Amino acid sequence: MEWSIRLVASASIIVIFLILLFVMREAATLFVSASTTATESTSSSAPSGDLVPESYDPGAADAPSSSEPEVYNPDAEEPATAEPAGEPGAPGQFIYASKNPKYPEIYNPDTGLLPADIDDVESEAETPDTLARQNVLTKLAGDSWQPVGEVPKFGLAPLLIGTAKTTIIAILIGAPLGILAALYVAFFAKRRVREFVKPAIELLAGFPSVVIGFFCLVTVASFIQDLTGVQYRLNAVVGGIGLSLAVIPIVFSIAEDALSAVPKTLREASLALGSTEWQTAYRVMLPAAAPGVFAAVLLGIGRAFGETMIAIMATGNAPLSSLSPLEPARTVAATIGSEMGEVVWGSEHYGVLFFMGVILFVFSFSLNAVTELYVKKRLIKKFQGQ
16 A cells, blocks of 8 residues: 555656656747757858859959849830949949848948957857847847737736736735635534535635636626726736635635644633633634645635636736736736647747746746745644644
């Protein structure tokens, strides 16, 4: 029995590690492809030897001139005359091609002056790979998300702002309700009520997200619009309310377990000193279970941060950088869920979506690690009197 438990646990850890490895590998294509593109563009813009064709003979009368355009209609128009030899681009004229990609090939065609230090300004920090990474990071730091277009924009700022807005609203609504419900079930509810309420709320954790999103889309959105008179039916407030419905069961379940694990002697001592039930629950039992309650809130934040379907259906799904909670928003998870199915495999857009997946994975993993390794450890020490 023991070896089977170890086998299942080891397999689970390996699967999680392989998933993280796959996501990070796909996200790395964003920087690898950018470096390759920069290297190719740099090599293509470099001078390729003599700019004058081998077959060109300046002394021949019938020598072709690169400045002479092709005759479009020889019956109606006379061929255009060649450019004077003194103009830029005339046959045989030297065109400066800079080795530095930050400068154009012709520095000053009017005067022909070429500064001697143009080719010397390139440093080790300005290699094609470094420039490509700087370009990618500049795109990711932008304030506009428009992945489809002639000039795609991959700014993560509106997505992070939308995620922060909906997550904060969800926690501000879900955490107090979940903690208060846990206090009621743990210390005030009768046994029969406790046996009914606790499983009912915990069953809400397994409720399909699409059903909650549909409820917010049809009912909550209309109620909020009628109540506030806002222009947009779907906004961050509606999305936050929907996410709070997914957060409440997690916060309630973990907080109730933490409150029930507090030694009953603390409650009995508080009541013996003349405190009321509410004073005992609020000032004695809740502070004693604070690490567990804090862990419940952290896990609720992770749940709201990574929720996809509710965010797609209830937030308006518009990548706006506005801080107003009454305007539409778009989360990181919703962007991945709505665009991954149509993205071109191996493209820059593909790499950006996997890069956002790495952000989600690291954020959720960090919250869970803090909860398991620090908060619960403190809770156990506190109960053991250490």
